[in-house]
Amino acid sequence: MEFLVTGGAGFIGSNLVERLVTEGHAVTVLDNLHTGSEQNISSVRDKIKFINGNAGKISELNQKFDGIFHNGIYSSSPMYRENLHLVGQIIDEFISILEYARRNNSKVVFASSSSVYSGLTPPHRENMPIKVTDFYTEARLPLERLGELYHSLYGVSVIGLRYFSVYGPHEESKGKYANLITQFLWSLKKGQPPVIFGDGNQKRDFTYVDDIVDANLLSMNSKIGFDVFNAGTGSTYTINQMYSILSKKMGASMEPKYVQNPIKNYVQYTQADTNKAEKILGFKAKLDLSSGIDRLLEYYH
Numbered sequence: 001m002e003f004l005v006t007g008g009a010g011f012i013g014s015n016l017v018e019r020l021v022t023e024g025h026a027v028t029v030l031d032n033l034h035t036g037s038e039q040n041i042s043s044v045r046d047k048i049k050f051i052n053g054n055a056g057k058i059s060e061l062n063q064k065f066d067g068i069f070h071n072g073i074y075s076s077s078p079m080y081r082e083n084l085h086l087v088g089q090i091i092d093e094f095i096s097i098l099e100y101a102r103r104n105n106s107k108v109v110f111a112s113s114s115s116v117y118s119g120l121t122p123p124h125r126e127n128m129p130i131k132v133t134d135f136y137t138e139a140r141l142p143l144e145r146l147g148e149l150y151h152s153l154y155g156v157s158v159i160g161l162r163y164f165s166v167y168g169p170h171e172e173s174k175g176k177y178a179n180l181i182t183q184f185l186w187s188l189k190k191g192q193p194p195v196i197f198g199d200g201n202q203k204r205d206f207t208y209v210d211d212i213v214d215a216n217l218l219s220m221n222s223k224i225g226f227d228v229f230n231a232g233t234g235s236t237y238t239i240n241q242m243y244s245i246l247s248k249k250m251g252a253s254m255e256p257k258y259v260q261n262p263i264k265n266y267v268q269y270t271q272a273d274t275n276k277a278e279k280i281l282g283f284k285a286k287l288d289l290s291s292g293i294d295r296l297l298e299y300y301h
Helices: 011-022 038-047 055-060 077-082 086-104 135-154 172-177 180-189 209-221 239-250 275-281 289-299
Strands: 002-006 026-031 049-052 067-070 107-113 158-163 195-197 226-231 257-259
Touching: 002 011, 002 055, 011 026, 011 038, 011 209, 026 038, 026 055, 038 049, 038 172, 055 086, 067 086, 067 209, 077 086, 077 135, 086 107, 086 135, 107 135, 107 209, 135 158, 135 226, 158 209, 180 239, 180 289, 195 239, 209 226, 209 275, 226 275, 239 289
Parallel strands: 002 026, 002 067, 026 049, 067 107, 107 158, 158 226, 195 257
Antiparallel strands: none
8 A cells, every 4th residue: 555654754653654664555655854853764765755844745745545643743742842833734735635535545553642631530531521731732732623523524534643652773863852751761871860840759550652653553443433542551650669660670780860850731640541542443552661772772782
């Protein structure tokens, strides 16, 4: 099949691109390289088509795709605090994606976020009423609603995946926006103490990127017209527990540096309720945190 991956040179997108190529699909990557890098797709560069641009550029493409994996969405809350107009930009680009899909009968699978559950008591279920918490959430929720609207009005098949704390290979180009696990690993490799906001008892549902790729493929291969699913493990670890596992595996005895949390509305606890994704999509994460960290360390060996 022929697929477009927006953000395909980014962290999650590049891992997805590699899997698609391995499975024999034709892949076009559309990426403006904001937090992506062509180095992330160097292993498959001669087997794909690369276009430099943001997701809105899809309206200029004449090529027809069977499906669109839309991961080219600014992926960190600080980005939106620094530029509030990103909210409108993300919505406008998604409309371009949906319009293309409507014209070409393409299926869309896009990246939503577990951040929409900020302030809600875990485990987080897809049918929870979402609170107003930050601009990042306000950029993601409209995408879900627009996806449902395009399915209702035009029959476009759209699935949103609420990613939970994804980590894995190819985060280098994300820099300060990378997952905490990877940032801590980088610090330890440099002999520097990782910085932890607050007391480190915040909890996260850490999800290895290979499982996120699985969720994307299951969504694209499904017959679902529209829906939103959690893409997480269903298990949680505190930041302190995560650091303990990582540092022991790296043979590091360095104590982290605890600082006062400067972020208002900091997400304290994420945990996916995975029942819906398991029942409808057949998605269940395969890797626990320890196994995922083992794979990450193999990548950085």
